[in-house]
Amino acid sequence: MFLMRSTFEIQDYMFRNNLDIILLLLTLVFLVVLSRFSISWFTKHLDEISSGMDRLVEDSEDRISLSPEMDFMENRLNTIKDKLKRQKEAAQEAEQRKNDLVVYLAHDIRTPLTSVIGYLSLLDEAPDMPMEKRAKYTRITLDKAYRLEKQINEFFEITRYNLQQIKLEKEMIDLYYMLVQMTDEFYPILSEKGNTAELHADENLTVYGDPVKLARVFNNILKNAAAYSYPNTEIAISAEEAEGDIKIVFQNHGHTLPPDKLAAIFEKFYRLDEARTSDTGGSGLGLSIAKEIVTLHGGTIVAQSKDNTVTFTVSLPATH
Structure with a gap:
């Protein structure tokens, strides 16, 4: 009886003296398990985020979709995707407007320029043309040249507005x-x-x-x-x-x-x-x-x- 009591007291004594060590070991085990779980969770979602970022540059209308717990990151990535899409569309529209301006200008100046060349050719090929007729053709040519100059000036003006280079003096x-x-x-x-x-x-x-x-x-x-x-x-x-x-x-x-x-x-x-x-x-x-x-x-x-x-x-x- 005495022996059993002594054994119990010894075990209790040893347990109390080693409680800190036991708690430390349990804490370490818990941290190891937690860290492995955290690393696994982090790695999984890091892969998700990486995949989502890859889809940012894809030419696709599909929305980026992540797991529910990454909802905040999903919204952020889709916001960036929408912004990039708008910037791309704006750049394409600007390029198209520039191309349209060049095409329209080339088309519109052809007629007056052809007329100017035609009248100047007549004047050059007929040096003995009557003065009255020569004056008439010269007047017409000058008028068409002025029209052409005005149109080119307007073209450059509208181009400056498109490039937002105009400053208002209010x-x-x-x-x-x-x-x-x-x-x-x-x-x-x-x-x-x-x-x-x-x-x-x-x-x-x-x-x-x-x-x-x-x-x-x-x-x-x-x-x-x-x-x-x-x-x-x-x-x-x-x-x-x-x-x-x-x-x-x-x-x-x-x-x-x-x-x-x-x-x-x-x-x-x-x-x-x-x-x-x-x-x-x-x-x-x-x-x-x-x-x-x-x-x-x-x-x-x-x-x-x-x-x-x-x-x-x-x-x-x-x-x-």
Whole structure:
């Protein structure tokens, strides 16, 4: 009995004295098991992340999918994939716009350039041509050369807008005075077809913007209205502040535009009348330039057409 008690006491004593060692061993075993589990988990998900990153550069519409516990990383990778996709599409669109500009320019300058060469050849091949006829051909050639120069200048201007190299020189503008002055300047052009322009606007209306470039916008819109208005009709111009914007509206009476033409009206080198070329009409850049300028001001420009009426509405921020 005494012996058994002594043995028990000895074992208890040894257990108490070695408790720290036992706990340390158990802790080490636990850490080993935990580390192996952690390494396995980490390795598995590292492979998942690596695979997901590989799919970032793949030309695929499929979304990146990871295990549920990696949801945060899945969202992050898909966000990056979407951003890369948008950047790629933007680069492709920019390249396409550049190519289109070159093609359109080459197509549009061919006719006036051919005419210039043709008239100069006539003058060169007929040195004894009567002075009156020579003067006529010289005048026509010079006029076509000026048209060609204007078109090339507009081409370079729209290219600068596309490359965002245009800087605005903003100031407070007396919008009413600007529109009155523009209407007066167009009187000779409008009167040729018996047309008139009527302005309705608050005399104290102002807008913050680049006066030279906004004048170009309104000039291009009014020029378009003058070109496509029915004879003996009125072009109505109005301006007002509404819903935090300054709205300038140009409305003329002309053929109702079909949806496809209306949708393309702000495209570069687009002409409503396909019979009009750069040699007989505008360059087809006026409304495209107008849209670029308005967008640069943080505004919008839209065109509507119904019941033989065409309406252009320019909206600009009322405050700066």
